[in-house]
Amino acid sequence: MLKATKTNLLKDGKPFFYLADTCWSAFTNITDEDWIYYLRKRKEQGFNALQINILPQWDASPTSLRYDPFLEVDGKWDYFHLNDAYFDHAAKLCAVAKEYGFELALVVLWCNYVPDTWASKFYAKGTMPFEAIESYVDKVHETFTKFDPIYVISGDTDFNTPLCESYYVEAANRLRQLAPDCLYTTHIKGRYTYIPKELEQNLDLLWYQSGHNHNDLAMPYKLALEMMEKYPGKPLINSEPCYEEMGFSGGKSGRWHREDIVRAAWESVLSGAGAGITYGAAGIYSWHLAGTTFGSSIGEGFATPKPWQEAIHFQGAWDYGYMAYLIGLYDLYDLVPDETLLAKENERVRVAKTSNGYALYVPYNIALKTTISLKGYKETIVDLETRYISINEFTEDTDTLPMHPFHRDVLVILER
Template structure:
């Protein structure tokens, strides 16, 4: 099977020798909460929408919704409190997880599997609040062996950490051990870290271990610039590798810190385009509140810990949120224009950083994301280019009025009601 690869000093992915744009959906709780029938329905729709990767937590997601299914990777030493006995494995769990992965692969998806979410590792923000299922260090070797045996021939990406702040030597020791053991067993499979929201720090010990960077701009409404600020940081601070915003705000997720409000279609679309045009051009991940935890009517949600998100709608409502189609449209647009790597440009002269601009290396195509309608002034003579404005809500296209003088271009306001993408083609 062709697998996703990264060439040295490249900011993009390849698969089977061709450019590959990583468009993932977040389904952290797949192995514990989803029936096979539901899984088939979910995958079919996401395939229609253009997704090609599914992000899943190998171990139970700590804030998954309640479920009547009885899938547990390990026996319990306290079943009521759901405390694991880290000795042996429940083979049926891994058979079920393997089957779900095989179904996804048969439908054309690649897998991005989280190895150790932060609550399973000591001295992370989550394990400090919920320490009952921290994995013993001596069990890591056995666990990694099981992960490799179950999944590696399916050629997944291994996301070594999940939502992790890597602040202590003990935490680093866990993740380095997991990464090193997997690298020995599956040397050709890509590895990365999924780090804590709004964080841009990768410990030096991991820079040469991981193959690409994941950040999460997250679900905090007080930080709307995070999608592009983090992309800029990773682009300028670290050696050249692919960059992905692997957890932007999820559609209809309640604002973090129990702040009243939710993110809607415009918000998640804004986060995607801002990320991709600011350095994180290798791909983007979508998330829907109610899908990542696979919520069902009448079931519990969350644990009252961490970011404290408001309740989700059920999965069969959440799967129909319109933002997923916008993410597929983003991928389609880049493929339609034959775009692989995008280089961020600082040529917009408007007094805001929220308008994002990027171009191909040869400057044959340029893109400007305009979240709020205004005249756009560009520090470039664009007289040799065709300029179109695409309404990102309804996908209508307009031919704008353009004025060029003194080596600068003014692209005049469109008359669409929401955000727009300006496409500039030589």
């Protein structure tokens, strides 16, 4: 079972870097055979957690499978009549995932199921009545608590009205009463940091979403710093950076590529969100099939993804696995953002203190003047594209990190 400290997560008393893949539609769209293939692949790549929506993902890709959590009446869910077979099937998938060593982060109420959220107006099957929360949450506990999940109370939500907030507070209070030993967090909408106090006090760790909007590339680190300031003393994770090959939100032309998602990950982790990172691939989260439609005209207007059989081979997944490897190799579990190392402010270069020095993400090849003497430091430079390594030891008094020998972004480890 996972435990939370003030800065990171522990598993069996040892530091645990949360490396999750996004598979929101697992319970509704994936066959049992494909589930095994998917788990094996992500395990090979170093992932140790999965993010799944308990209820059907409102923007999932079409599927011929029919897994319904509630009775459907005249095109709308009857939230008071739960389908035991749906939850039994979901539990089966969870059991297999646990056998492969994955931790589970399960979203309880995606925003389309809650009134007055940005997505509720798009959901044709209707929002959940407040009176149905208790029986639904009881079923969630009965089905999933035995897997020691992280319960994610909200999914992609904003908190626009007291009514909306009351749903999440009710669900959190009820579930924490039933499952007090599980960890709790929320998944909030992109470029957003507000969490109601009554809900935040129920949370053990905090998530934010830098998201898929191309208008401000600073979101991964700006949101991390803002969340740290607003809600100190809890582990922080960017639970939805830009997904690999995802179209830009708002119907804008363009897609996020491998180098974009790597940048977002390192900027997040070195800016306060050091408890973990989440990977996402367009085509996996919605489990897209070739030749099917996609809801590009609703919500954030994402372009049609590649089918999951192609998306599962995107190279960025390996980059995220390599990140987790480096975190463990250099013991980067208690990172503290510290831009004071740089003599001249440079937002693109992210800096964090480590237990015995510093870690820097440097996106381009430049010399960096620091505010300290580097004499006695060992510099390890990791090329994040080729994974080549260059090592330099400072034997003379200098305050400048010279240009590194690589061509793109690097991780710099300074150790005394």
